[in-house]
Structure formats: structure tokens, C-alpha cells
Amino acid sequence: MFSFNNTLETLKLKHSVLLHLPDRVFMKSLRTLHLDCVDFKDNQSIRFLISGCPNLENLVIDRGYPNVVHTFVIVAPSLKTLSIKDYGGLEDGGYVINAPSLKYLKIEEFSHCGGCCLIENVPMLVEANIKNVSYIVNETILGSLKSAKRLVLDLSPLEITYPTGTIFYQLVNLEMYTRKAEWWNLLALMLDNSPKLQVLKLIGESEPLDLNKDVVVGGKWNQPKNVPECLLSHLKIFVWTGYDWEREEEKEVATYILKNASQLKNANFFTKPIIQSKELNKLEETSEMLKELDGVVRASSSCHLVFVG
Template sequence: MEQRSRNLGFVKADMMNQLPEALILRILSFLPTKTVITTSVLSKQWRSLWKLVPNLEFDSEDYESEHHTFSENVCKVFLSHKAPVLESLHLKFRSHEVSPVDIGLWVGIAFAQHLRELVLHCLPQQERFTFPSSLCTCNTLETLKLKSFLVDIPSLVLMKSLRTLHLEFLEFTDDESICNLLSGCPILEDLVMDRTGTYDDVVTFTNSVPSLQRLWIRENSHGEGTRGYMINVPSLNFLEIEGLKGFDLCLNAPELVEAYLFDGSYIITEKFLGSLKAAKHLSLDLSPPLEITYPIGSIFYQLVSLEIGTGKAEWWNLLTVMLDNSPKLQVLKLIDEYLNFNKIYGLVCGKWNEPKCVPKCLLSHLETFAWTRYSWEREEEKEVATYILKNARLLKKATFSTNPIESKELNKLEKRRMMLNELDGVVRASNSCHLVFEFDSSYM
């Protein structure tokens, strides 16, 4: 039995040796560098193969028990590495384990090898690691991801090939640092900014990147109205923002197609809504206070799909504004993402006021209506659902998925059945509307 297992091992190793070298290198490129180096003991053919792998990945946690320091191990690899083109370099470390000189040396060598992707992750510690601004000059770099650094960029940089930039948990010394960084990326397409839990001296994030197409922003909830974002992105088609509570937001995105705004409190004015007027799809889940003023005229001429979160107070007021001002809306989805939270703490209810006139979209365009985790226990939700069914003339399908009933609440089954029967009995404006009831199992 032992001899058979040994023979099978030789057969598998021999099969690997028969693969084209390019394919072997491709397979090895998905592994951490430390693991790749261990393949050098497999055979004479593999002894130097790891040196040609076009991806290097180092995690200081993998070297904790080594006789050499993390820096020494990384330096040894760089001295032996011979790949003509370096596709990616990933470094994950603690601030006390390396110095800016080390980082500058390694990245400089990688730049000489025409590096295309650089990922630097400094594990959080009491003392911030300062990112060397000299590294922001590279003609071949296409992707840059920085995490948990202090960034001080006093002058303009140049990364003329950079298309993707991730800035996570960074602290910038001033407003100019972020401006100098973004201004040096003339063809940037994707930008991710995660600033949750960070505190710095930046008052206004100015983002003016003509080439930017997709933008993700995630903020903490500690804004006090003195900080904000000025976003001028004429080519942007996708936007996702989460957590801008108390922050000022000035947006210019005339080509916007999709926008997602979550967990923020905004003053919903004509100016704010106007910045989203080109969107075809909107998803809104906003927190009170929502100071809503009604825009003049129908401004969302392009909007065909709308999602609104129903898990926060005053959401129905936002729904009214959007229905009134989206004349071509075809798909409406209402989603309660906070079911468990609301079951424990309760949602502050209020009075929903029907629109003074039936919105144009209900009379001539709305075809699909879906309510995920419809709470049949709330009167205002029943009113909203009934209103849409009674007034949507072209509605083809209305789907309601209800929240689960726990075993200790079986007495509610009959009440839910009665409430759903009431919905089914609503006289619908559309004779072709198909009403569907589903049980949502995602929270079971």
C-alpha cells in the first residue's frame, strides 16, 4: 500500500513536469511567495523555476518563526528573482518590521521590472507608517492599493498608466495630499476610498478626475458638518457611497448611470437630486433626518429602475419624492435590509401621505413592483403597497416576500394570512398584474 502511494506521487509529479513552463508559472502565481519557493525541492527542473514567477506576495505573519527577519527574507528573494516583468507585488507588514527605506528599495526594484500591480498593507498599530511619496512615480503601474498608511504628498506625482486606485483606512496630512495624488493619475478609471475609523486634517476631499468611471466611497459616522466631498467627475457612470452622515456632498456627474447611497443622512433638495438626474438605476437607503424639498418638474427623465430601503424612519417620504419625479420608472423595488434590527429595537413609524396627484410613472410606465421582506405588521407599509396596486395601470408583476415567523410566534400566522389576503383583494389598476407571495428564507 505504501509503495503504491509512493508510485502515485511520482506519477503526479511527472505529470506536472510535462506541463508547459508558462502554465506552471501561471499556477504558481496564485500562491504566496513563501509557498512557491518550497517547490524548488521537487526536482532539478523546479529548482530555479520560482525565480521566474511574475508575482511576489509577502506576509510578515508567515515569517514570525523564521531565523531571519521579514526584511531579510524579502531582500533575499529580490536578489534571486529574475522575472523580466513583474505583474504584481503584495506586501503585508507591521510598521516596526520594515522601514520606509526598505519599502522604497523593494518597490524601486519592482518598478525596474515594469511592475503593474502594487498592494501595500500596513497592519494597524499605534504608530502610523508613512507612505513614501517618492513611490508615486511609475510609468507601468496600473493598479495601486494602499491600506493603513499616513500619506503626505507635498507635490504632484505622475502615474500615467494607473487605472485602479484603492485607498483604505489612510490618513492624509492635508487637503493637498489627496489632490496631488489624484491629479497625477490622468487615466484613472476606478477609485475606492474607505475612510471608516480614520481621523485626519482633511477638511474637504476634492476629487476632480476627468477620466474616472467608477467611484466607491465609504465614510465613518463622525462627521460634524465641517468636512465634505467635492466630486467633479464628468465621465463617471457608477457611484456607491456609504456612511456620509453629517458630511457635505457636492457632486457633478453628468454621465452617471448607476448610483447607490447607503446609511447616510442628506438634505434632499433639487440641487442634490439634480446631481443624480442622468442615472438609469438608483438605490437609496438613507437615515433620518431627511429634509426633503420638492423639486420643480420631473427631473429623473432617464430613471427606469429604483430601489429604496424601508428599514429606516421617513423612508416613505423619499419614495413619494422619487415617484413624483421619475416619469419613466419601470421597476420599483422596496427592500428592508434591517429586519433583525427592527424586530429587536422597533422602527419608528409615522404617517404616510399619498401624493397629491398620481405620479406619471404609475399611470404609464411602471411594470414591475417587488417588496423584499415586506412587513405585514406595519400599517404604513400596507398603505404604500395598496396605493401602488390601485394606481399602477401597466403593472405586470407584483412580488411580496414576507419576513419569517419564528416558532415562538406561530400565533401570528393567521394574522399574516389575513393581511396577505387583503392585499390580494385590492382592486388593481392593471388587469394583467400577476400578484406573487413568497417567503423570504435568508433570515431564517
């Protein structure tokens, strides 16, 4: 067993390191570990490193490719925050997370890989930020987050399955990006299954769309069959940045929430700025749109509606 300086609290390894640990390590004082472009010779090296830090609280993993080890297993009983960014290269592996004390989880940039992310044990999770993980082959990732009080999601329901029966009983704050295919249908599911939701923030593109990029347009907003409990009893704040009034489904979503959120106190819409001379003729149309939205009969008589262009 390798024993390091027992006073070491933070360790950062970076720049294409290949780590080989033929024996166990022991760093009882280590609280923070950063692995930036670090690969391991084998799975045993990962296990020896993580288990050798019994008081580890913060783990940051930033991986490039190729990776020798496909499946990165994280078993850390004391871990409180975990951030994973992976730029690809996982053909058939991924991550397994077992962290019963975990409170904050961030997973992003699973690009061009067919790996999975199995979240086995995170009962204390408070906040999770899940972005750009369309290549994760895992139907339970959302279900694994059901203890969270705050969620940030940048997902498409066409790529991530919503597990049947998943209820987010603790969720009070939800942020969702509106740039993925049929995001509005995932929103409907989240509203329907988050009975205590108090704050909803939708985040669109802050700048006009680049028409040369592949952009999913159109679609149909499938509103919940019954008005969700969160709209009837709990939702108080609704914020939409990058609101695109020209897209029909966005108008439908905005109208639905205003018509049904009976406890809503504040609804703030930040529309896309008109910054090009050729778009100046849209000013009048924008004004009409704002009047139309302002004219929606709101379920909450005390709702304060704000538009920022």
C-alpha cells in the first residue's frame, strides 16, 4: 500500500496522464480530486485510487479520448459533489456511480459515444445538471434523479426515455433548455410528475438561430390531460429567456402555463433581441405578440407579467 502525505487535501492530475496503481493508495485527508485528461491502465487502478480516499468529497472528471478503461466505476461513500465531462470515445462502456452521500451531480458533453451512465445509489441528491448526453444509452438516468430538489436539463425526449412511474416529489426548481427536439413534451412530463414545483425556468437561444445549422423546428405541444398539481397549487415563478414568439409551440406552452398556474406571482419573458437592420420590421409584430400574450386570461389574478426585448 502506498501512503501519501496525510495532510494533503486537494490533488489535481492533468495533461494526458496514464495512471497505473499496482497497489492500494491511502490518502485519508484528501477532500478534492481533479482528473483532467487522466486515463488509467486498468479498472483496478481506478478502484485503488477512489477507495484509497475514504473522505473524498469533491470529484471532477474531465476525459478526452481514446480511453484505455471503458467503464469508470465510482464507489465513494463520502462523495458530495461529482462533475463529469466526457468528449467521447466510449464504445461500450461508460460510468457507474455509487455515492450515497452525493448532493450535487453534473454530467455533460457525452459526445459521439455509445456508453451508459448508471446511477445506482444517490438517495441524498439535491441538485443535478444534465446536459448534452444524447449518446448515453441508458433509459433510467432521469429516474435516478428523483430525489433532487433542483434540476437543470438539456435533453430531448426523442433521445432520453422518461421512466414510467417516476415522480419528482422533492423537485421545487426546474430549468430546461428549449433547443432540443420536442423539448416541450419532456416539459409536459416533468410538470405532470413534479407536484411541488415552485420555480420554472425555460432557456432558449439567446441569439437568432443560424439557418445554416441543423435546427429542429415545428412539432406539437402535447399538454397534460389534466392540469398538473404543481400548476394548481405551487408554481410561483416562471421565467423564459430566449423566448421565440414566432414558434407556435412556444406560444402554446406560454399560454398554457399562464392559463393554468393559479398561484403564479411572476412571469418574465426575455425575447430574442432584434439586432439586425433587416429584422426591424418585426418590431410591430413583436408588439402585437406581447399584447396577445398579455391578453391571456391568467389563472392567477396576482400574476405580474414582464416582457424584456
